[in-house]
Amino acid sequence: YSNYKENNIWGKHCCSAHSYRLAPKHHFPNQFEDVYNATRWFLRQDVLDECGVDPERVGISGTSSGGNLAAAVAQQLLDDPDVKIKLRTQSLMYPALQSLDMDLPSYRENAHFPPLSRSFGVRILSEYFTTDRSLEKAMLFNQHVPVESSHLFQYVNWSSLLPEKFKKGQFYNSPTLGFLDVRASPLLADDRKLHRLPLTYIITCQHDVLRDDGFMYASRLRNAGVRVTHNHVEDGFHRILSYHEFKIGHRTQNQYLNWLSENL
Numbered sequence: 001y002s003n004y005k006e007n008n009i010w011g012k013h014c015c016s017a018h019s020y021r022l023a024p025k026h027h028f029p030n031q032f033e034d035v036y037n038a039t040r041w042f043l044r045q046d047v048l049d050e051c052g053v054d055p056e057r058v059g060i061s062g063t064s065s066g067g068n069l070a071a072a073v074a075q076q077l078l079d080d081p082d083v084k085i086k087l088r089t090q091s092l093m094y095p096a097l098q099s100l101d102m103d104l105p106s107y108r109e110n111a112h113f114p115p116l117s118r119s120f121g122v123r124i125l126s127e128y129f130t131t132d133r134s135l136e137k138a139m140l141f142n143q144h145v146p147v148e149s150s151h152l153f154q155y156v157n158w159s160s161l162l163p164e165k166f167k168k169g170q171f172y173n174s175p176t177l178g179f180l181d182v183r184a185s186p187l188l189a190d191d192r193k194l195h196r197l198p199l200t201y202i203i204t205c206q207h208d209v210l211r212d213d214g215f216m217y218a219s220r221l222r223n224a225g226v227r228v229t230h231n232h233v234e235d236g237f238h239r240i241l242s243y244h245e246f247k248i249g250h251r252t253q254n255q256y257l258n259w260l261s262e263n264l
């Protein structure tokens with residue numbers, strides 16, 4: 001959930017650094033628009049030339065809420081007539097990919113697992129959309145999606161999208177009430193859109209409420225014919241890449257960097 005705090009879009013990697021507008025002061029779609037506009041700007045030939053970037057080798061990546069933004073931007077770029085330069089890769093590290101269902105097996109199992117509890121995750125997600133605390137409350141009870149949108153639950157149906165061992169003999173029952181925009185919940189895009197996405201790298205962590213978002217996106221992308229490398233870290237937890245002092249953070253980072261050097 002890096003969009004919650006001060007954050008740079010480009011960090012130190014390119015000519016200039018910009019922050020995007022952050023929750024809880026700003027709400028969706030501001031964050032999406034800022035990152036989308038910055039990405040569009042970056043994908044201009046003159047800008048890439050200036051930065052010394054090969055246009056055939058541009059990838060997008062993000063962790064947590066940054067993974068949400070990266071996935072959403074990659075999807076929207078597919079249909080942007082003004083952007084001629086295409087992304088080669090997208091890398092989504094323990095991304096948040098939906099706020100339709102806050103009671104997935106990973107949310108249940110890891111409800112109190114640090115550093116991201118279910119209640120804090122729900123709070124941040126609700127503040128992405130509004131300061132009105134009633135959304136947070138409805139999300140905590142998983143009763144926030146309106147009936148007329150219930151056809152979208154097929155996209156988070158973990159009975160068909162998750163491995164057996166996560167299901168524990170249970171079946172998916174869609175909650176009945178919410179609101180939905182594919183730019184906030186990239187997992188809700190249809191297969192025709194997913195099919196056109198670039199080579200993808202996804203990290204998920206076993207002990208992370210967001211585990212199933214990433215798992216299901218990997219399943220959906222593969223089903224739609226996208227080449228996906230999915231690194232599920234069995235002993236991992238949320239924000240693992242920020243913990244360089246742990247072996248596991250270091251190992252995960254190296255695995256990703258190896259993939260990048262082979263694929264980008």
Ligand SMILES: *[C@@H]1O[C@H](CO)[C@@H](O)[C@H](O)[C@H]1NC(C)=O
Nearest residue numbers: 030032033034036037038040
């Ligand atoms: C994004 O770019 C479009 C077109 O260049 C512009 O109209 C819009 O105001 C920009 N939005 C933001 C949030 O900067």
Ligand SMILES: *[C@@H]1O[C@H](CO)[C@@H](O)[C@H](O)[C@H]1NC(C)=O
Nearest residue numbers: 153154157159160172173174
């Ligand atoms: C979820 O998927 C299972 C298995 O494909 C199916 O039987 C079930 O009807 C689906 N449930 C919902 C709510 O879409």
